[in-house]
Amino acid sequence: MAEEKKISMAVIRRLPRYFRYLSDLMKLDIKRISSKELSERMQITASQIRQDLNCFGGFGQQGYGYNVEYLYDEISKILGTDRRFSCIIVGAGNMGNALANYENFSKRGFDIVGIFDVSPDKVGTVINNIKVLHMDMLPEFVKTHHVDIAMLTVPNSKVNEVAIQVTELGIKGIWNFSPTDLRLGDDVIVENVHLSDSLMVLGYRLKESMEGRKTS
Amino acid sequence: MAEEKKISMAVIRRLPRYFRYLSDLMKLDIKRISSKELSERMQITASQIRQDLNCFGGFGQQGYGYNVEYLYDEISKILGTDRRFSCIIVGAGNMGNALANYENFSKRGFDIVGIFDVSPDKVGTVINNIKVLHMDMLPEFVKTHHVDIAMLTVPNSKVNEVAIQVTELGIKGIWNFSPTDLRLGDDVIVENVHLSDSLMVLGYRLKESMEGRKTS
DNA sequence: TTTGTTTTGACAAAAAAATAACAATTATGA
DNA sequence: TCATAATTGTTATTTTTTTGTCAAAACAAA
Ligand SMILES: NC(=O)c1ccc[n+]([C@@H]2O[C@H](COP(=O)([O-])OP(=O)(O)OC[C@H]3O[C@@H](n4cnc5c(N)ncnc54)[C@H](O)[C@@H]3O)[C@@H](O)[C@H]2O)c1
Ligand SMILES: NC(=O)c1ccc[n+]([C@@H]2O[C@H](COP(=O)([O-])OP(=O)(O)OC[C@H]3O[C@@H](n4cnc5c(N)ncnc54)[C@H](O)[C@@H]3O)[C@@H](O)[C@H]2O)c1
Numbered sequence: 123m124a125e126e127k128k129i130s131m132a133v134i135r136r137l138p139r140y141f142r143y144l145s146d147l148m149k150l151d152i153k154r155i156s157s158k159e160l161s162e163r164m165q166i167t168a169s170q171i172r173q174d175l176n177c178f179g180g181f182g183q184q185g186y187g188y189n190v191e192y193l194y195d196e197i198s199k200i201l202g203t204d205r206r207f208s209c210i211i212v213g214a215g216n217m218g219n220a221l222a223n224y225e226n227f228s229k230r231g232f233d234i235v236g237i238f239d240v241s242p243d244k245v246g247t248v249i250n251n252i253k254v255l256h257m258d259m260l261p262e263f264v265k266t267h268h269v270d271i272a273m274l275t276v277p278n279s280k281v282n283e284v285a286i287q288v289t290e291l292g293i294k295g296i297w298n299f300s301p302t303d304l305r306l307g308d309d310v311i312v313e314n315v316h317l318s319d320s321l322m323v324l325g326y327r328l329k330e331s332m333e334g335r336k337t338s
Numbered sequence: 339m340a341e342e343k344k345i346s347m348a349v350i351r352r353l354p355r356y357f358r359y360l361s362d363l364m365k366l367d368i369k370r371i372s373s374k375e376l377s378e379r380m381q382i383t384a385s386q387i388r389q390d391l392n393c394f395g396g397f398g399q400q401g402y403g404y405n406v407e408y409l410y411d412e413i414s415k416i417l418g419t420d421r422r423f424s425c426i427i428v429g430a431g432n433m434g435n436a437l438a439n440y441e442n443f444s445k446r447g448f449d450i451v452g453i454f455d456v457s458p459d460k461v462g463t464v465i466n467n468i469k470v471l472h473m474d475m476l477p478e479f480v481k482t483h484h485v486d487i488a489m490l491t492v493p494n495s496k497v498n499e500v501a502i503q504v505t506e507l508g509i510k511g512i513w514n515f516s517p518t519d520l521r522l523g524d525d526v527i528v529e530n531v532h533l534s535d536s537l538m539v540l541g542y543r544l545k546e547s548m549e550g551r552k553t554s
Numbered sequence: 555t556t557t558g559t560t561t562t563g564a565c566a567a568a569a570a571a572a573t574a575a576c577a578a579t580t581a582t583g584a
Numbered sequence: 585t586c587a588t589a590a591t592t593g594t595t596a597t598t599t600t601t602t603t604g605t606c607a608a609a610a611c612a613a614a
Contacts, residue, residue, distance in 0.1 A: 132571065134542055138535035142517055156591060164519075168591095169573050176593060184592040185580030201538050202545040216436040223432045226517075232537060270544060295544040297537060301358060301442075303380075311547055313540035317531060319354035321448060321513060322417050324529035326350055328486060328511040329418040331527055348601065372561060384561095385603050392563060400562040401610035 129177050136174055137201055139164070144194040156187035206231045207295070208269050212284055213276035214239040214247070214254045217299050221273055222249045232271070236263055257287075264291040271295035278302055345393050352390055353417055355380070360410040372403035422447045423511070424485050428500055429492035430455040430463070430470045433515050437489055438465040448487070452479055473503075480507040487511035494518055 161168035175181050181196050182188040198204050211218045214237050237254045245256045272288040281300040289310050296312045304312050377384040391397050397412050398404040414420050427434045430453050453470045461472045488504040490497055497516040505526050512528045520528050
């Protein structure tokens with residue numbers, strides 16, 4: 123077991139992109155691809171593709187390239203797309219609704235099994251066939267249903283307490299939509315979606331480009 | 339003008355985070371802060387903070403630290419938060435609705451001035467005081483209103499054509515929510531929000547942590 | 555004013571990431 | 585079957601990013 127080579131986040135964050143491109147290639151009925159051709163499509167170097175893939179093992183064949191379907195399956199396995207994750211949405215507002223109505227998450231293995239809120243306006247309503255429950259029901263719900271991920275779409279001012287609540291119930295994965303960095307235990311994985319940050323970066327780049335500078 | 343030092347994306351993507359922390363400090367009525375203390379709050383090294391800020395000029399004072407409000411204002415200027423951007427939303431579906439109803443974008447200088455769709459179910463409805471217009475009205479709209487940014491929340495299958503449409507009308511900034519990488523001219527700035535990618539990374543990290551590995 | 559402490563800004567060093575190079579291997583076509 | 589072209593996996597090199605160091609500057613207290 124001495125072969126514990128740590129894989130960097132830089133590599134991991136590129137995996138879903140490979141996954142997407144391979145999925146597209148399959149739809150185009152392309153059976154094989156070389157790192158060179160893929161690099162042209164993805165606008166990255168062939169070297170990087172080969173190096174990234176080799177973090178996980180040799181999926182290609184010299185003189186031939188990569189079998190698209192095989193590589194797709196392998197990346198699926200790496201990403202865990204072959205397994206299913208149970209998710210709840212906390213906060214049935216604008217963003218919570220959007221997430222609950224998005225069908226593609228379940229295609230990628232993420233099942234929304236519950237939606238929670240505190241507002242009497244929301245509790246009892248049905249979103250995409252799921253009844254919104256009151257937060258008071260959450261402890262009981264987590265006892266009877268296994269929950270891997272909590273998608274937090276509550277107001278910024280509430281996200282800290284809600285994050286603590288869900289982690290105390292044993293939920294280990296948090297997908298956070300609030301513009302706040304959560305500080306939780308080491309065994310909890312937090313992935314942030316900082317939409318405003320992204321928009322501000324767009325604003326910056328736009329401003330720079332209007333002033334004639336390039337942003338890379 | 340020989341002082342054109344290019345600022346890396348790595349630095350730029352950290353700016354909104356500094357902005358957020360400084361904003362929080364101001365709310366706490368904290369007037370000054372050293373890179374050391376800020377580094378503890380932000381969980382990054384003091385060295386990185388000083389190096390990042392120095393890309394744009396010396397905002398601090400030796401022996402004192404940084405004046406919170408002054409630094410906040412300077413980062414505002416760098417990010418362009420002092421100016422306003424006109425935005426349209428294309429695709430009045432789940433995500434388009436969520437964005438249209440989010441009040442905080444305008445607080446950061448991003449004004450939603452129009453919403454467009456093609457579906458008769460959506461055209462004519464009013465979201466957050468803005469009437470949804472048909473896509474056919476877009477060329478005329480862009481002629482009479484200046485538009486900096488198009489937020490694209492159309493289905494995946496349509497996003498390419500819509501992106502081409504809006505760029506042909508002269509819109510230079512695109513905030514793309516589809517799991518697709520747009521290929522547009524060099525003068526168009528595209529910022530992607532790949533939600534599914536983010537969720538898949540969460541899945542990966544969760545899986546790794548369940549198996550006992552650390553992800554950094 | 556003087557002295558000791560704090561803290562920046564600049565630079566140096568280290569680490570990480572990306573790119574390039576190339577031997578080894580396989581496919582392909584004569 | 586054999587020679588040639590293609591293409592990987594791996595190692596080396598380069599570039600970028602992060603971290604560490606320290607003199608110089610400013611503060612604070614005596
Ligand atoms: N809507 C967007 O486009 C958008 C964009 C960027 C960031 N965000 C962030 O996403 C989060 C949600 O935004 P939104 O627009 O959906 O807000 P929203 O106000 O529409 O919805 C929030 C929901 O959370 C519920 N809630 C409040 N306290 C709760 C609690 N303690 N437990 C459970 N539910 C609770 C509210 O009743 C409400 O239904 C916010 O943090 C916001 O900053 C949203
Ligand atoms: N909803 C989510 O949580 C979520 C999550 C991840 C990614 N996304 C992505 O965001 C995008 C939008 O998702 P959604 O859930 O809001 O979809 P949606 O189907 O709810 O809304 C799409 C809207 O676009 C409109 N539209 C279709 N063709 C158009 C055209 N040519 N011009 C203008 N409008 C057009 C439709 O009428 C519809 O109102 C998709 O690409 C999706 O993959 C959404």
